[in-house]
Amino acid sequence: MAMNILIVDDDQLARQRMRQMLMRCGTGLCGVVEEAADTGRATGLMRHRRFDLLLLDVQMPGQDGLELASSLRYWTPKPAVVFVTGHSQHALQAFEADAVDYLTKPVRPERLERALHKAASLCRTPDMPIEEVEESLRVVNRGRAQRLPLSEVLFLRAQDKRLLAVTSRGSFMLDGSLVELEKRQPGHWLRVHRHTLAARHAVQSLHRSATENEEVSGWHLSLRGTAERLQVARRMLGDVRSQLGLRPN
Known part of the structure; x- marks a missing residue:
């Protein structure tokens, strides 16, 4: 199934590279791909569109990625989270926040695709409609x-x-x-x-x-x-x- 994916990273070049890698991944994995430079913007986007997967950096200004991931336990449905970061020391905290996978930069294409397949196996069924949040x-x-x-x-x-x-x-x-x-x-x-x-x-x-x-x-x-x-x-x-x-x- 094609997943709606949100890239959350304060580094614009990192977001661009990730988007390019997603475009080269296997067909059928990626649907809508959007970007956010911080967790506040990410939360705003998630209120208006249902995302199946967050590709989430750890260290960002304001609320960090680990805090955002922990808060997602209150969301229904809850998006899958894959951390993409240059810091390997946060892996334990990431998995405690129910992360599907933890990737360290620079990310290899085959490693990203493996993480996407993991996330896809946990996502909503293909016939589940994407609903807009009431405004x-x-x-x-x-x-x-x-x-x-x-x-x-x-x-x-x-x-x-x-x-x-x-x-x-x-x-x-x-x-x-x-x-x-x-x-x-x-x-x-x-x-x-x-x-x-x-x-x-x-x-x-x-x-x-x-x-x-x-x-x-x-x-x-x-x-x-x-x-x-x-x-x-x-x-x-x-x-x-x-x-x-x-x-x-």
Whole structure:
């Protein structure tokens, strides 16, 4: 089957070389091939297209490739990951993050093709459709239903058996559950509490403050577009820090 592949590397020449190697690989292995210079851009692309395989560098500015790979366990469906890096010392961490393979630069064509065959054996079946991620939520505003662009939503909160979608211009009610939205929009939301999802694109920083509440970690997320800070549950703090790659302030 032809796989949709995303090359994630901060080195433009490395991305170009990898694309050329993919074009020379056996027919039927490569479908759409796109590129990202960092993990933030990669995450944005993955929200709009289903990729079967990530060819992922390790060391990049901001969140590194290992952190991105670890965060993919929350995605459904989860793309396969093959690390392509000049650093051999990260192999153990890579396989702990469920990597399919680990290639060191310079990559030999036959070694790349072997990794592609490994990834293809784990990917979706050929008849599984590629679906676009929903770009809006159906909300109620002053008694009337309307579509709210997903890009405007800063966070969602479960409230009185319904959901509250908070934006910089106000709040809107909608039906559904947080779990359902996590599945419908994989990678878009970050679970910070049992009743709260933060939009990843809105996250600005992670802060600590004193607390005596055993369920609350004492950490809060600051979001762009709102003065409200979101409490991070103690049991979710590790996942939040891992997924965002943020250094706490």
